[in-house]
Amino acid sequence: MKKFDKLVAVFLAVYLIISLGLLVLFQGIDKRENSEYKVEINRIYFGLVKGSSFTEPDLSSYEFIKSVSFLPEYLSKSNENLDKFYKSNNGMEYEIKPWYDGDKLLGFLRFDYINSKVDNSFLLKVEIILLMFVVSMISILLYIRNSIIKPFNILSEMPYELSKGNFKGDMKESKDRYFGKFIWGINLLRENLDYHKIKELKLQKEKKLLLISISHDIQTPLNTIKLYAKAIAEEVYDTDEKKILAAKQIQEKSLEIENFVRDIIKTTSEEILEIEVVDGEFYLKDLIDKVILTYKEKCNLKMIDFMVEGYNNKLVKGDLDRAFEVISNILENAFKYGDGKEIKISFFEEDYCQLIKIFNTGDVVSQNEFNHIFDSFYRASNSEGKQGNGLGLYICKSIMEKMDGEIFAECEKEGMSFTLVFR
Template identity: 75%
Template sequence: MKKFDKVIAITVLVYLVTSLGLLALLRGMNNKSSSEYKVEINKIYLGLVEGTSFAEPDLSSYEFIKSVSFLPESSQTSKGDIEEFYKNTNGLEYEIKPWYNEDKLLGYLRFNYVSRNSHNSILFKVEFMLFIFEAIIISVLFYVRNSILKPFNTLSEMPYELSKGNLKEELKENKNRYFGKFLWGINVLRENLDYHKIKGLKLEKEKKLLLLSISHDIKTPLNTIKLYAKAIEDEVYDTNEKKILAAKQIQEKSLEIENFVKEIIKTSSEDLLEIEVNNSEFYLKDLIDKVIVTYKEKCTLKMIDFIVGDYSNKLVKGDLNRAFEVIGNIIENAFKYGDGKEIKISFYEEDYCQLIKIFNSGETISENEFNHIFDSFYRASNARDKQGNGLGLYICKYIMKKMDGEIFAECEKEGMSFTLVLR
């Protein structure tokens, strides 16, 4: 804000300097004109008084003097002639000098002239226009300052506060045409972060309780297994029937422990994938346009050929934003694990379904790794030096199933492809 205030101050200063400069120029022109026209009057006057009769001089070489008239000194001069002599002519200024022949007054000479004072009105108009222009500029600068920069300066602290975990400070929403939607989005983000923070703490608490509960429940069958194993080791059972019964008990308790482990895995998966999917309908073009806007320039910067094939604009079922998330995840994986040559999106129709095939060039993975690429927390050998947690494709498959769709992967000769199936 301080830098912008300096810009406003500099603008005002430039205006004042320009305005004062014009006034100084005007004053200098007036002073110059007042001396120049007097020089011309004196020059003409000296030429006239050398004779004894008036003859109108040639004024073509004079800049200021426009005409010269003579009023003779005589008792026969009428009042009308006198009034006409002193009458203003076309707004010109005039100066009157007496004409003497030795000591005798012959009459009066009137010199009609124009001075540069007539330019005053033009300069004043320029000054006025300059003032109006400056007023408009200052008004625009203050509008930008108060309506754009000042609110943005207030908002600029909010992301920093969110990054520190300060999620309770709510921004007051207003009807600002520039930041109204941004304020709403920031508040929604803050609420979501706050919600997930509370949910995370609650989940952490539930996990600890679950671990304590399962630990307690596992102890019983585990102690039973240890007891039977010790008995077998010490040859407590003297018949095969008792040994078989002990083995059956160990097997039953092992199954109990296995069920507990399955319950833990199931609970962890449900908590992990609580993803909301709003199933409705959307046009395929809306999805592809969003993909192109997001990744076309990015691929250009990475010097990757980004090819989008022809398609018919079908109405498909699902969640537009979640479908974009799936495609985005696949393309981001192509950036990470592809060879940076080509990403191609093709379109097919099959059994009233829309198929979107995303191919990226690069090395393929082994058959064993390929069978696990949609598993949670699984990362293939080509991902060792890349950031990630092995959940991207797992989440993609989960989302597609929630949209009553499917996703398939295929190892091709020159790379990998993923095919999305939308109803």
């Protein structure tokens, strides 16, 4: 904000300098032109032949002097002649000089001239136009300052607070056309983060209670196993029947522990993320336009051939934002695990379904790894040294299933492809 205020101050200073400069410039022109007509009068005056009858000089080479008239000395005594001689001629300015021949007064010379000095009204018009321009620019700058920069400085604090985990602060709704939707989005993000934080704490609590409960439940069969194992080791049982009975008890308790472990695995493999999908419809073109707008330039910067084949615009079932999330996850994986040569999106129609195939060149995963690529938290061997949590494709599959669609993967000769099926 301070830098912007300095910009406004500099703009005003430049205006003042220009305004004063114009005044000085026009005054200099005015003085120069005021002296030029006097030079011409003196040239004509000293060029006249004294002692002879007056002859009007040739004025074609003079810029300011338009006429020269002579009033003899003997006629100057008449008031009528004087009034006529001094009368203005067509609004021109004039100057009277006495004409001598030695000490003898011959008469008076009248020089009619046009003084082309700077018109003050022109300078005033220039100053007014300049002032109007400056006022307009200052108004625009102040509008930008108060309506855009100042609100943005206030908004810039919210992401910082969110990054620290402070989700309780609220931002007042604004009808400002620049930030109204942004504020709404920030508030929605804050509420969403707050909701997931509460949910995460709840899940952690449930997880802790589950572990405590399972630990307690496992402890009982585990103690039984330890007891029977100790009895067998110390040869407490003197008959084979008792030993067989103890072995059966160990086996039963082992099965109980195995069931507990299976329950843990089942619980952790169930819904990990709560993904909300809007049950609606959208046009295929809207989805592809959004993909191209987001990733075309990114591919150009990475020197990747990004090709989108032709398609027929169709109304498909699903959530536009979630569908874009699916394609985005696949493309981000292509950037991360592909060889950076080519990404191609092609389209097919089959059994009243719209198929979108996304192919990228690169090394394929092994058959064993391929069978698990849609599992949660699974990362193949080609992910070593690369950031990720193994949830991307799991989320893609969950979203497509919730939109009544499907997703398939295929290892091709030169890379990997993923096919999305929309109803």
